[in-house]
Amino acid sequence: MSEVWPEIMVVVGIAMLQGARHAHIDAIQRASDELSLTTKVVELRTIEDLQQQDIDALLLPGGESTVMRLRGNDEASRLLPALFAWMRENESRPVLATCAGAILLADPQDGGPPLVDAEIDRNAYGGQVDSFESTLDCGFPGVFIRAPRFGEVRDHVECTLSGEAVGVRNGNRIALTFHPELSNDSRYHRMLLEACA
Ligand code: GLN
Numbered sequence: 131m132s133e134v135w136p137e138i139m140v141v142v143g144i145a146m147l148q149g150a151r152h153a154h155i156d157a158i159q160r161a162s163d164e165l166s167l168t169t170k171v172v173e174l175r176t177i178e179d180l181q182q183q184d185i186d187a188l189l190l191p192g193g194e195s196t197v198m199r200l201r202g203n204d205e206a207s208r209l210l211p212a213l214f215a216w217m218r219e220n221e222s223r224p225v226l227a228t229c230a231g232a233i234l235l236a237d238p239q240d241g242g243p244p245l246v247d248a249e250i251d252r253n254a255y256g257g258q259v260d261s262f263e264s265t266l267d268c269g270f271p272g273v274f275i276r277a278p279r280f281g282e283v284r285d286h287v288e289c290t291l292s293g294e295a296v297g298v299r300n301g302n303r304i305a306l307t308f309h310p311e312l313s314n315d316s317r318y319h320r321m322l323l324e325a326c327a
Pocket of ligand 1: 193196233252278
């Protein structure tokens, strides 16, 4: 495998709808090194950024979903509907969505069906002061920041915290309510890259 993978160049688009997303970019680089892959990260701010470059995978970071919806639907960007269209065009396209990104997948509000099939409640653990770190049932160090909470999950449960779903998977689309980019374990970023291979 390691003789083949370096030949492959994976292009990961990262939605930059709210501020810098450098922890995710670092995590992708780490995951890429661990898999001996060559990876290029493309920062997406507008629909043109998406049109100018063929991406293999998409990273939808956290932030504030209300702000991300406003910026992403703004005439100057129009990135958000274009990202949803990209996902819907080919259902197997790899997507990793975290926190507010998970809210956007579960509740895209673009007139189409949800991109992961689960109920989701915003800020369901409380506000900023109720942010916490807790080890998931699979051993992953979960960082929860003003995190949403899944209700009924109709897709595959990817990971749990005390038995409750905190990650949902629909094929190559993964929605996590925590922030995997803020821990040293790059397994979810590796999953995104592996789904491209
Ligand atoms: N509370 C945010 C929202 O509702 C999500 C928080 C996060 O992404 N860290 O969009």
